[in-house]
Amino acid sequence: MKKILSIATLTALISSPLFAADEVKIGFVTTLTTGAASMGKDQENAVNLALEHIGNTMGGKPVKLIMADDGFKPEVGKQATDKLVKQDDVDFVAGYLWSHVLLASRKSVLDSGKFLISANAGPSAVAGKLCHKNFFSASWQNDQTPMAMGETLNKQGVKSIYVMAPNYAAGKDMVAGVERTFNGEIVGKDLTKWGKDAQLDFSAELAKAKASGAEGLFVFYPGKAGGAFIKQYEQAGLRDTLPLYTVFTIDALSLPKLQEGGMKGVLGSQMTQFWSPDLDNETNTRFVADFRAKHGSYPSFYAAQAYDSIMLIKSAVDAVDGNLDDMDGMRAAMKTADFPSVRGKFSYGNNHMPIQNFYTRTVVEDKDGNWTTTIDETVLENHQDIYAANCSM
Amino acid sequence: MTTTTSARPDHRQNRNTETTRLLLVSALLVLILAILPTVLYLTGHTFWLDIFTRLVILAIAAVGLNLILGLGGMVSFGHAAYIGLGAYAVGIPAYHSTYGGMDAIATYNGFFHLALALTVSALFALVTGIISLRTRGVNFIMITMAFAQMMYYAIVSLETYGGDDGLTIDVRSEFPIISLDDPLTLYAVSFISLIIIVFLVHRISNSRFGLTLQGARSNEERMLAIGVNCYKYQLAAFVMSGVICGYAGFLLGNFTTFISPEMMDWTRSGEIMIMVILGGATFLWGPVIGAIVFIILEYVLSEVTVYWHLPFGLLLIFSVLFLRNGLASVLQRSHSQAGKGQ
């Protein structure tokens, strides 16, 4: 037993850098195992592409990237974060696909006086009462995207919708968001089982939705549940009677699979988002082109946010010429959001959440025959989340 | 530790070597767990103290589970529920202290948290135990799992406390003199708790109560024939075991300062069970050894590769195929549990 332990200790001693190298250390926490690993992999690819684009240097110093896996579990994510903070002594912790992982980990990062950058999750708490001077979001607040969808539905004159989402906090946020802006009637609502043994067969709910006589179907199913949902929607033949409106359900990760499976029902369906691969600005064009050249597929919005989080960090480190002790200088630089973002120019609110545009996107076939999304119109302009008022900063 | 007086003379020699071996193993483990994390922490490897704190807390839970699993042959697949209940007994009062509401329980007082954790675990164990103990074998495994899953979904539906997203504990349980905010103090508390609980389990297993439990494990009908109603003994053990896990949950909540329903998921119950089996359910220190190996392996392997589940899984399989009674069987040929192997 002693032998095993001393071997373990030895490994720890070797792997832990006791010497402080002159480099910018970034820890990136995402999901690299389980069924959600494809999202994490997309983010990892985008982070590596961002580092390639900036020549792996920030403020004249080389960048050291440490990827960490949250295993889709808050507890594991927090442990990974603790390790990044305590053992690797990183300067920035970025990433976080999941709201609950972010909420679990934020205290570890912030208490140690380091910067925390969310590259996806945007639970209402961190935008409101738990806002923090060292927390920045490179994504959005959960409620914003469904609020944009509510507006889209109003604009298109949809009078009634049926709502489906997984029964967990982000799912409830999404439902609350669309309820907040949608003026028509919500004729039915299903919150389905989520978590480890999440429900993936939606036959009962789809039958109810169809029987409800709603004019549209609003859903939020991230990750693999999204693909499963779209397939069953298609198989139930609801395309003509019950048009689909989604948030965070159809993305660049699910579309190739849906195309492979011949799920034509998804073409023409609408979603809202802060970004799209065809968003016209120089940074985005380069990001999308290089990403496709390297990985053969369109980047997902997870990737876009991951790319932006690296650029945001670079803007901070550049502003202080690599003097990583100058926290105030770096914070001030990030607050200006003065960096080439794939979403174009945006600004930060008092709670360090982006104030940005939201677009309506439609699923189409591009000129090479790949399924992707294009922007129809701007539905919310320079939109700020509603929790900013609860933030005391 | 104690030397039993009940051993028959011709077994005394044998018992003495056993006792010596048990003492040696105990001393070795206690020394390692006392010195190694402290040294690592003081030399700047603060994260290793975290690993050891988690390890010791889960070891407490594993020892708690083994009270019924190893001693009484009752395989509970739902013990993560108690860990969760213990943790929420810290989180919910702390939440109300921070954000208001429910004045009756809103407090940071550690004694209140502790009392709540132990009471709630005991009650849950009592109610589910009364029903579960009607079943035997695999059905017992599954019914305990079912109750834990019900508790899991109940907590998920509590939106006030974050539901599926979990709850951050902003302020740890407050005690006079000591502060759990200090990592070394928290480790010391957990470590000393573990030693005390292992000692208690050792005493229980050699008591009349423990012997009755073991009798029930090997042959319930015979116990009934000699006039012992095993049911109430088993129920008492089930409650004790739940309370120990509730206590581990109280510590875990204070350690991670973040709690979520995930802590009570069936996979977590499975992990504690696996620690016990891996270490060796028939040995006093088996669960502790299992917890040490499980947590350290998990950490070291996951550092090496994202595919760490593969070597980890293979090690589990090989340990079953080639070590009949768990890892502890290598260290310790036999254990204080009287009546074993007859």
Add this chain to the structure above:
Amino acid sequence: MEFSLLLIQLLNGLQLGILLFLLSAGLTLTFGIMDFVNLAHGALYMLGAFFCASLTLYTGSFILAILLALPLTALAGYLLEKLVVQHLYDRNHLDHVLATFGLILCIDTIVHIIWGPQGIAIPLPAWLSGQVELFDGVVLPSYRLLIIGVGLLAAAGLYVLVNHTRLGMLIRAGASNRKMVGALGVDITALFSGVFALGAALAGLAGMLIAPITEASIGMGSDIIITTFVVIIIGGIGSMKGAFLAALLVGLIDTFGRSFLDDFFKLLMSTEAAETAAPAVSAMLIYILMAIILAFRPQGLFPPLSR
């Protein structure tokens, strides 16, 4: 509540129940005959789905892929039995749990390495991706009807196999008293391997049938395994009839809970409270069902005789 909706949900529940039966048939056999707790049974369900997905994309035909994937999954089960499981029959349940938990980790990771982290969608042929109107207003995806049909066919086949063949006689005898079967000179090793491979093929079939609805993905086996255990416990370990009825019961209760519990709760409490409580309670339903059944019938509904 409309009658047609009720009927649709009945069929949906039936379809879920059928899939659960295919999974639990193999599990209850290995459990009943070999007294072996196989947590890794779900891994075979996953392997079936992945084999079928790859073969569908390769051959272009879903039906052909199923026909090829079935023996492949059976072979995977056979190898698993020979390499690991066989050495564990004389151990206790705890060792089974530990070893098969290790197997889950290994198989999940191997699938991750071979097929990558993302799942695979299976395209359905055109004649299966439409809908069928059974009665007026009762429209179902035709593929779901196919699942019900194939499942019932497999169940009928199993019934004949178990009740009217020599192999079935041995299986039934094994479930009642396996030592006696061995003592009577039956090649118990071959029987066990065969039963294990059969169970694997059935689990694989369930995976192949569900994959076009959801997808072949890592961890799909661990998601379903607990429900499968619930089914065989309710049915009574080792009982094929019990597994069949319990699977239908669980499928129906789960589907009806998801469909009508919120409306039902709205009669009893405020809309808001109902919306919070209904999803939580409907997720708990099958566990509540199992706890109630075990509290009153600790052996399950249909325990095989002389156990």
